[in-house]
Amino acid sequence: MQRAKAVEGAVVMSTVANMMNRDHMRAFFRRAAALVAFVALLWAVHLLNWIIGYGLNPAFGLIPRHVSGLDGVITMPLLHGSFAHLMANTPPLLVMGGLLVATTTRALLPVNAVVIGLGGGLVWLFGSSAIHIGASGLVFGWFGFLVACGFVDRSLITLGAALVVGVLYGSILWGVLPGQPDVSWEAHLFGALAGAAAAFLVRTHVHAPRLADVDLD
DSSP: OHHHHHHHHHHHHHHHHHHHHHHHHHHHHHHHHHHHHHHHHHHHHHHHHHHTTSTHHHHHSBOTTOGGGTTHHHHGGGOOSSHHHHHHHHHHHHHHHHHHHHHOOSOHHHHHHHHHHHHHHHHHHHSOSSOBOOTHHHHHHHHHHHHHHHHHHOBHHHHHHHHHHHHHHGGGGGGGSTTOTTOOHHHHHHHHHHHHHHHHHSOOOOOSOBOTTOOOO
């Protein structure tokens, strides 16, 4: 009788585990599809922008300390100055966005809200007098979040993601330094800082075992 109950309990636990795994996979594919849709949106917006002679950039770009440019805090990541500009941002968006949706199982909207709102807000307050456009601030925000989250969460998954990001894109940290012509280093710097802040401010959940003998409470 007890053995039958034990077998029944094991079957129930196995069924629940399989259902949870299927739920996690479905959630991952939904987030991955959203990432691909976002990148496709960037290309669609840029195509329209190119057709109308890049008229969207002065209309919706971020202009520091100008009320008319405040909407650029949200719209800046959608705009680019050329196809080469967008092509340069697309691979890191897909790589770091892929790592983000693979490692973080919730709170992606609040994380991106902090990256876009805080990072863009700081550019609006302290950026140089120019029209700031491009998704590179978002790229740096995800970079900062992934690296900081690897240390905050202290799980094998997030630490591995931080290592991958560091190896593949550690050189982009040079982009936070001033002096590069036609590059919004402020968006890079404040994006990275906002991403790191999001790792501390937003309680995310990583579905992976943490390192042994590490207590996060």
